[in-house]
Amino acid sequence: MSDSSDPAAEATARPEPGFLERVRNRDHTRGNLLKSLTVLALPLLGSSLFAGVIFQLVDLKLIAGLGADAITAVVVTNQSLRQIFFMMIMGGSFGAQALIARAIGMGNREAADHIAGQVMLLGGLLSVGVALLGILFPGEMLSLMKVSDRVLEIGTPYVRLVFVLHFGFVFVFLTNAVLNGAGDTTTPFMITILQAFIGLFAEWVLIYGKFGAPALGVKGVALGLACGQTVSILLLMRVVTSGASRIHLRRRHMRPDWRVLKQILTLAWPPALQMIGGFLVTVIFIRVMGGFGDKAQAAYSIGLRLAMVGPMLGLPIASACATLVGQNLGARNVRRAWRSVWVGLAVHGSLMLSIAAGLFFFRVPLLGAFTEDPEVIAIGSEMLAYQAASLTMMSVYLVVFRTLQGAGDVIFPMAISLANSLLLTLPLGLYLAHTRELGPSGVFIAGLAGAITITLVSSVWMSTGRWTHKRTWEALRTDDGATDA
Secondary structure (H helix, E strand, O other), X not given: OOOOOOHHHHHHHOOOOOHHHHHHOOOOOOOOHHHHHHHHHHHHHHHHHHHHHHHHHHHXXXXXXXXXXXXXXXXXXXXXXXXXXXXXXXXXXXXXXXXXXXXXXXXXXXXXXXXXXXXXXXXXHHHHHHXXXXXXXXXHHHHOOOOXXXXXXXXXXXXXXXXXXXXXXXXXXXXXXXXXXXXXXXXXXXXXXXXXXXXXXXXXXXXXXXXXXXXXXXXXXXXXXXXXXXXXXXXXXXXXXXXXXXXXXXXXXXXXXXXHHXXXXXXXXXXXXXXXXXXXXXXXXXXXXXXXXXXXHHHHHHHHHHHOHHHHHHHHHHHHHHHHHHHHHHOOOHHHXXXXXXXXXXXXXXXXXXXXXXXXXXXXXXXXXXXXXXXXXXXXHHHHHHHHHHHHHHHHHHHXXXXXXXXXXXXXXXXXXXXXXXXXXXXXXXXXXXXXXXXXXXXXXXXXXXXXXXXXXXXXXXXXXHHHHOOOOHHHEOOOOOEOO
């Protein structure tokens, strides 16, 4: 009679893991780095395309059927009022990804699970605060944007719903960051596709009252999006609580741990502040361009949208590089962490330079797809030429700043970014545009100057190698006070 506990027999009987399981559980601290980068980056890229491009375009088409005032109400709410909270969540996601990547690289699964639980707890606290703002001050917040009375009337219920239901976005975004840090970008990608289809279908049904549902107008936009996010939350929670991923959340991981919460916030606020600085410069420059006429402002707005294709497609590669760096530093393999940076720069640089070339050589046809006004095309063409040059700098910078964040070095990137945005790019743009009377060209030149400066300074800092021994990992201590770092 055979021994059922024989290890060899069990190994023979155990089925081979499928393709998706091998991808999700790949060990990124060994093996081919290019393959690891591809495994991590392709799903992130797919998620960016679905959530950032396809979803936004179809969503805008659905809202357009409600009229210009409805579009204004939705766009102003999403692009202005929600941006501060979006950047806070982005900062939190960067901190969570860095900590969990380091824990996974160290082989400390319990620390990774515990950090994930605290990230969810923090997301819940933020969601409550945002919801209270939406309940108490929806009209007041929308009024800050100086919208018309009609937009205020349409938009106030939308603002209230968006802020109350903001928890859906928070939990989906943070859970995706947790899984990305653990090396699983495939699961969030597949759920993102499902969320996009469900959300858009629900929006169509609720906006226009299909299949017997009430026609809710702009309120249907918020509720439809929440439907897709709710499905995502249920699926993601199933993944992280069932042991089907590298992160296995249990009830004990959700008990508040102020030491870990403090560590997450320490890594979260600098990236958030860094992005807020860039956002302020963009908002001010939009207002400056408005001073040169509606056509100049239209050209600038279209140019920004077109140029965003570069970061939208490049940032997933840079984020994959951050995961590789964090995991390999956790495994104490500094040499492989450096190699991860070089591989990331090669792949990311090739993509961004190709986008920059396309943006430069096809800038007039691209602008022509959005406007037939020759003055808008002329101003936009000049802007895209400068933006193409800026993207050549971004081909390096995006990888550098995400590498530093993935290593836990968040203070210097934040400080240099704020200084570059508020002390160089913004005053230089105002000086050239007004004092030197260069008009829109002054704003374009300042943007390029800022891209060059931030890239050079950040690259020099990274070359010192200080990020390879950054000690910000107290959250990875085990319960008995020892540390694996």
